[in-house]
Amino acid sequence: xxxxxxICGERDRREFYYVGDAVLLERPDPEAGEAAWDDYLHNxxxxxxxxRDLWSHEGGCGAWVVVxxxxxxxxxxATELASDVAADLREARP
Amino acid sequence: MRFSGLxxxxxxxxxxxxxxxxWRDPEPKAEYxxxxxxxxxxxxxxxxYLARNHGLTNVAVxxxxxxxxxxxxxxxxxxxxxxxxxxxxxxxSHSLKLWEGLEEDLNYNVMHSQRGLINLFHSDGQRxxxxxxxxxxxxxxxxxxxxDREGVRRYxxxxxxxxxxxxxxxxxxxxxxxxxxxxxxxWGYARGADRRGVDLIQNCEVxxxxxxxxxxxxxxxxxxxxxxxxxxxxxxxxxGQVAAMAGMRLPIESHxxxxxxxxxxxxxxxxxxxxxxxxFYISQSDKGGLVFGGDLDFxxxxxxxxxxPMAEHVMEAGMxxxxxxxxxxxxRSWGGIMxxxxxxxxxxxxxxxxxxxxxxxxxxxxxxxxxxxxWCMAHLMATDxxxxxxxxxxxxxxxxxxxxxxxxxxxxxxxxx
Ligand SMILES: Cc1cc2nc3c(=O)[nH]c(=O)nc-3n(C[C@H](O)[C@H](O)[C@H](O)COP(=O)(O)OP(=O)(O)OC[C@H]3O[C@@H](n4cnc5c(N)ncnc54)[C@H](O)[C@@H]3O)c2cc1C
Ligand SMILES: [Zn+2]
Numbered sequence: 197x198x199x200x201x202x203i204c205g206e207r208d209r210r211e212f213y214y215v216g217d218a219v220l221l222e223r224p225d226p227e228a229g230e231a232a233w234d235d236y237l238h239n240x241x242x243x244x245x246x247x248r249d250l251w252s253h254e255g256g257c258g259a260w261v262v263v264x265x266x267x268x269x270x271x272x273x274a275t276e277l278a279s280d281v282a283a284d285l286r287e288a289r290p
Numbered sequence: 291m292r293f294s295g296l297x298x299x300x301x302x303x304x305x306x307x308x309x310x311x312x313w314r315d316p317e318p319k320a321e322y323x324x325x326x327x328x329x330x331x332x333x334x335x336x337x338x339y340l341a342r343n344h345g346l347t348n349v350a351v352x353x354x355x356x357x358x359x360x361x362x363x364x365x366x367x368x369x370x371x372x373x374x375x376x377x378x379x380x381x382x383s384h385s386l387k388l389w390e391g392l393e394e395d396l397n398y399n400v401m402h403s404q405r406g407l408i409n410l411f412h413s414d415g416q417r418x419x420x421x422x423x424x425x426x427x428x429x430x431x432x433x434x435x436x437x438d439r440e441g442v443r444r445y446x447x448x449x450x451x452x453x454x455x456x457x458x459x460x461x462x463x464x465x466x467x468x469x470x471x472x473x474x475x476x477w478g479y480a481r482g483a484d485r486r487g488v489d490l491i492q493n494c495e496v497x498x499x500x501x502x503x504x505x506x507x508x509x510x511x512x513x514x515x516x517x518x519x520x521x522x523x524x525x526x527x528x529x530g531q532v533a534a535m536a537g538m539r540l541p542i543e544s545h546x547x548x549x550x551x552x553x554x555x556x557x558x559x560x561x562x563x564x565x566x567x568x569x570f571y572i573s574q575s576d577k578g579g580l581v582f583g584g585d586l587d588f589x590x591x592x593x594x595x596x597x598x599p600m601a602e603h604v605m606e607a608g609m610x611x612x613x614x615x616x617x618x619x620x621x622r623s624w625g626g627i628m629x630x631x632x633x634x635x636x637x638x639x640x641x642x643x644x645x646x647x648x649x650x651x652x653x654x655x656x657x658x659x660x661x662x663x664x665w666c667m668a669h670l671m672a673t674d675x676x677x678x679x680x681x682x683x684x685x686x687x688x689x690x691x692x693x694x695x696x697x698x699x700x701x702x703x704x705x706x707x
Contacts, residue, residue, distance in 0.1 A: 197589075197597050210599045214589045216543065216704045234689040238541035238632050240704070242530035244592040267544070267592045 211255030218248040313484035321517040328525035329353025331362035334479035335664020344672035347487035354495035358476030364626035369658040370467035377682025379430040385662030398478030407467030407562040412456040420462040435463040499535040506645040527627025529650035548596035552618040554578030568607030634707035635695035639685040
């Protein structure tokens with residue numbers, strides 16, 4: 197599996213550290229309640245198919261990358277800088 | 291058909307013509323008292339103990355492929371009771387006791403071999419941690435012996451004791467640990483359940499779960515709809531997907547774990563050897579193949595095959611520990627889908643839907659759990675209350691933070707187990 201870092205280009209998977217579902221970018225409000233925090237920290241869609249997860253290019257530039265990937269074929273479909281995704285999320289928030 | 295030495299002898303002398311199928315191949319009925327989704331080790335043992343311990347025989351196991359085609363036939367077969375935390379200790383202790391009587395109970399040769407498990411340590415700090423674990427095992431009533439370097443050398447003379455990075459200081463020896471023939475465990479439970487009247491329905495994928503007024507009423511399958519007031523979800527790596535049919539999101543991420551086997555060799559490794567610092571463990575099958583594995587590939591996956599970096603890592607760790615391994619040729623490698631929970635411990639619990647039960651989160655250690663998991667899941671489904679040795683396996687421990695069972699002490703976070 198090779199992952200394209202938006203900054204460094206295509207690299208071996210071993211340069212990246214896997215953190216988990218990209219839902220981690222959608223941190224709830226501290227007062228959002230138990231259920232929201234449980235969903236954020238623990239519960240997962242866990243799809244067999246396309247998924248978005250968060251990787252850190254720790255063996256390269258150190259950027260956080262959102263990887264769109266297929267969990268059945270291991271095909272990497274798209275990568276974006278997590279900072280861009282987070283900025284979009286902030287903008288979309290009412 | 292009962293197996294016995296006499297029967298094997300008689301069949302051997304008469305051309306083995308008298309053996310029949312081990313279980314029936316029934317059509318699904320319109321209704322059962324209980325349905326178990328998933329014909330892996332845990333689903334089959336659940337059905338067996340529903341019949342054996344609770345007299346519930348109007349039961350079906352629904353399996354989307356063939357019995358034992360999932361993880362139960364893909365694992366590296368290590369059976370042990372060397373857990374540390376209350377909640378896990380009593381459960382795995384119970385499981386090992388069931389293993390010790392399993393062949394007699396099932397009248398089936400599962401080749402359970404208590405050859406002993408040795409977990410190696412490489413520093414003073416690790417020795418302390420293993421001494422503490424050994425004491426916890428002894429307190430639980432199981433067996434543990436702390437070996438020094440020479441003690442390990444007596445059993446495992448072929449290791450590299452003076453590796454520069456991980457010199458061997460000693461090991462925690464668990465004499466009752468060992469291995470079993472994985473397929474035979476699935477087949478033995480399947481046959482036992484079938485003989486007690488359970489219908490084992492293969493090529494029957496569950497595609498929906500019917501719920502009315504908060505109660506489960508049955509399931510939709512590729513072989514039609516089937517009614518039941520009790521349904522157990524026991525589908526290992528597919529737990530998230532089946533639970534989603536009941537509108538649930540689980541604290542589970544599915545990951546791939548690989549394993550490897552070499553060509554058959556003469557007996558060379560007598561024990562199960564675990565090299566935790568290298569994420570490597572190995573044993574030798576009765577056929578002679580060296581069976582070994584390592585850690586997860588560490589990304590969400592349903593592929594049942596892994597990537598090369600972990601294969602390389604496992605080979606390197608093996609060579610570090612036992613350089614003689616380099617002479618053996620690897621025959622095959624494969625992967626299985628692990629239902630990983632945030633704290634690395636399992637779930638056997640009720641759900642928010644009446645009559646719907648969950649048995650999942652076995653991570654990479656659920657083979658040894660097959661007997662006790664079935665025992666406790668059957669108890670839960672039959673009595674609607676958790677069995678005492680599985681009382682800690684609550685689903686809501688993640689939300690509440692109370693009763694987390696994080697054996698590694700790394701935190702209840704998905705990418706850490
Ligand atoms: C490489 C590897 C090594 C391992 N090594 C060890 C070890 O040494 N010791 C140990 O204790 N554990 C080990 N494990 C873990 C152990 O194998 C699993 O935790 C355990 O087998 C999971 O439970 P199971 O047997 O019920 O799963 P499975 O055999 O996977 O059973 C689940 C079944 O559910 C079926 N299913 C899924 N969805 C549906 C549906 N919608 N409808 C109907 N049926 C469905 C599947 O087809 C499957 O047959 C290992 C696993 C792997 C992959
Ligand atoms: Zn980079």
